[in-house]
Amino acid sequence: MVRCRRLVVIVLQKSGLVARIQTQDGSSTRLVPSRCLIGRSSACQLRVDLPETSNEHALLRWRNGVWEMQDLHSRNGTYVDGRRLGAGRLVALREGARLGFGYPDQYTLVDAGPPEPHAVSVRPPHCVVEALDGLLALPGPDEVEVTILERDRRWWIERDDAPRPIGDGEVVLTRTDQWRLHLPELITSTRDAEDVAPSLAALSLRFLVDDDGVVELVASRGDQRIDLKARAHHAPLLALARARLAGQERFAEEQGWIEQEELLRRLGCDANRLHVDLHRIRRQFAAAGIIDAVNIIERREGRRLRIGVSRLEIVTDARPHEAAETMQAMQR
Template sequence: MAVLLHLASGARHHLWMEHLVGRSRRCALRLDDGLVSSKHALLRWVDEQWVLRDLGSRNGTFLESQALRPGEQRALRVGDVIAFGRRDDPWRLDSDDPPVPMATPEDGGAPVFADSELLTLPDCDAPALVVLRDGEGRWIKERGDEVAPAVDQELVAIAGRVWRLHLPTSVDITAAPELVATIDAIAVRFVVSRDEEEVRVVVRWGAREHDLGVYAHHYTLLTLARLRIRDQVERGLPRDAQG
């Protein structure tokens, strides 16, 4: 995904699909500088490229040291240098990759990024919440047996921690239908040691695979999968009654 590099500090900032810059608490990139307006500028992913727009800031938005007119929008390229309110505190666009699904903790800390549009929280080792696209390309979130719509900027609570979802909505970055990770399209493969002490889970959809590693709780999933197969093959139970 796209990255802004602060040249003075070396701080790296990942860009959401619509990235507001300014002093306001609502800004994705919050700058504590009196020369920066409350809502100073906007970085957006539009037509497969990143663009920069000045939001009528008092002290200007600068691209390659040139001031943008109030409301002006300019396309960006990797290596472009941007400044907000002052030319002597620049940022550089180090990557112009498309935005990816991600979640940021409201209390600070490192964001969690999706792997092939599959976002697992709090992490892929012990996922309590999974965010993915359904068969029609809409974002959904799954928590156990519960499935509900997921929306960009939504707050979700997991194990006492609150996360904000950042979900791309542009049709330009929608996954191809055959690669959408829906429940019906996903296959789960269990790799079990002879003594069943180690269970590895591999999730596959389309030509993609995601190795979830070896963990103790995978044995519980294996047990449930075996019960589901037994109910389906031996007992002939309907799908919602299996397992």
């Protein structure tokens, strides 16, 4: 479960710079959404409940690769590094900039990295959950009911059923809470990522299974080899690989789909354990630099899943001389 204290962000894991704003005394640190309205109003993402602060005092937003602060014609002024901005004035911020809303030096922009997806619980104490390796798991990475992920330059929500599009500011329900999403705008990149990092379509996966059921996993693309080692969460991926290999006679789009209940039966686990393992699989592939790692697990309506790689090999160490359980699918 996600533990939190009132109005304080709990950092589950920090991977790279993520925009954060901190009070001068260091007592409170908050993530910054891509568009952060600041003021006394309940509609503001950063509420500053002081008489010197206007209802909608200033706007902090991510644009063209930098953070910008704009005064919204506030009564007592917006301050950056001790200097008061002109009414309606906009200025780019550097990391470490001191910010004030009504008087100088209330906050510091402690990190000036790009905005990251995160969710804030609607009810007090307003817990915050951050995305890890591009995946936002609610209510947290150790108890996954909902996953928010980016695919095809859109944000998607995934439960047990097929994913559906979702947008910034929407509220998502879990069993114990409601979460408001803060999702950055996705900008199409002109960079040819295929020349830099592998995609799933270019990968082959090799599973090595020993007598004790330990599953080692190696991904490869040509001469490039990615050792994903042995992990407990590889078990559902192995089951999905077996299902896809067993259906090679079908058309590619129909291969390998398996009902979630059947997968749970084969694995001997419950849905919560499965969701956690699938989340960890996606994170592991993302951390390995695979550009479309979220698609390692595909979903369809009717609670059906399959592995998102077609080139598969399973080797059982118990019979290396026969390689009787070795199977390959080389689809083009």
